[in-house]
Amino acid sequence: MRTTAKPIEALPLEQDAIELSLVVPVFNEEESVGPLIARIEQAMAEFTGRWELILVDDGSTDATLTNARQALGRDGLELHIVSLQRNFGQTAAMQAGITEARGHLIATLDGDLQNDPADIPKMVAELDRRELDLLVGWRKNRQDGLFLRKVPSWIANRLIGRMTGVKLHDYGCSLKIYRASVIKQVRLMGEMHRFIPAWVAGVVPSSRIGEMAVTHHARAHGTSKYGISRTFRVILDLLSVMFFMRFKARPGHFFGSLGLALGTLATLILLYLAFDKFVMGDDIGMRPLFLVGIMLFLSSVQLITTGILAEMLARIYFKDDNNLAYVVREIYSTCQKNP
Template sequence: MPELSVVIPLYNEIDNVEPLVAALHAALGAADVEVIIVDDGSRDGSAAALDRAQAEWPEVLTVLHLQRNFGQTAAMQAGIDAARGEVIVTLDADLQNDPQDILPLAQRLLAENLDVVAGWRKNRQDGLLLRKIPSRIANRLIRRLTGVRLHDYGCTLKAYRASVLQGVRLYGEMHRFIPAWLSTLTYTDRIVEVPVRHHPRRAGKSKYGISRTFRVLVDLLFVKFFLGYSQRPMHFFGVIGLFSLFIGSGMLIYLFIDKFAEGAAISGRPMLIAGVLFFLAGLQFLNTGIVAEMLSRIYFEGQGKTTYVLRSRKSDPV
């Protein structure tokens, strides 16, 4: 069993395959490590190049070929599922992250008994307008909403304790939120960030663009809900429902008093329509909360999931 697993999702990086494997070989040396490169349905010859590299380094390198392009999150999850090490380090295949940073991150995680050591591209070598500014905006929003104080969520280079990382499943494009997901399983002071090297892209084409910023914002809404209310959805929908019922009931009571005490006409008044809408919306939110609560219980109980994670167990000798 290797002590360290390095997971690298790769898509259409034919020009970077050989330099990447050479850099990994130089950085990892004789360490007790396995390297898992997940080919996410590449169509440019990367798959054949990876197979050649695996044949030359079979004792360390494992290549997984996905049937088609499923996306970076799915490819990363495939690598995590296959990993056997106590520590899992994730890395991009474009060589902008430096493989020389892999071992220092893993060693710090073990030495300080941490669960996540995240890379911070403090001196980022990317374009200002299309990459740096949108990234800074997204990172600030993520920090505020998740409470995990990282400067650089977008840096793929991170070291994880495998027992914690394998406690979550990644879907959609949630790979950038892994530290936030893990904050539901561990304390945030066990998640630290360290500066790492970052290089300009020398070959290949970037898969990132300004459009990803909008997808991050949409994903962030789901992450915020999941982190706070996945085990108690009624608290989310119920509060909104009760507030809406309170507003609607107040409007309707006022109109009732106005009608029978003052004799005022209420038909066609905007407040009547608003009061009915608020009242019905409140009932709908409460019903949604009840349904969501039942689905949450089915999810946890039907799949044998628990609302806690056991870190270790020590028994007294018999």
């Protein structure tokens, strides 16, 4: 049965409560998913609290789902597999897993074996020690190609940090630990998973977001889903993030400010031309400046009107909180407590 996600208050854990949910989106990782589950079991063997593993199959076209289901019913493993109807992308898959998670803490990691599950217990302890709401992994010794992955990520991290104000070394690392009560206040959509710290900073102070150096392995199976083109998408997504962080609840201020600026410029131009015509007696009908003034005035009216419409849509958006960016086909579960 599908679990409805609700904000979880920071209360003392009950005896049977799930302390940690591990969320792993996978897409065409048939060779990695089996070893991944084994590594997670091994890494969590000494974890004293109750934990669950949520695998989100993002519409894989290979044997990923079949191989993952082989672990259902394994002793000591509380496994849930969320199978999406088609490939919706990593962000939607991550949101699906977070929605299903029942733990007081939520950990996310990639399914390609490049993140090391052994870091998770240490990150949980560090999150509690520093009293953080989000702890981000930092792939300090990254095992990727220099020009295809490292350079674009370095550029993206600098841009994101400078423009969002959240200073981290590695925004793109999927290995993160969240407090469920915080991350479930954030709606992930599009390709915004790499901006999660920025979204979280809109819910809690940036002082409650930290990072920790983690292990990073070279990809052992399959091929990377990312390339150099990701840098350009990051720039476009970054502009969207900046808009939502600053103007999500007041988009009319953004469009209205642009409209008023253009309207002021248009007014000055048209007043100058009016003085030229009625006082100086010059012909302004064929002057390019006259056309520029008219176009600026029309653009001003359009932007102000757009701002009003955006304000109306924002109010509708905040009333409707049920739209999801994915469709679940089926959920496979084993509900066993860890010994």
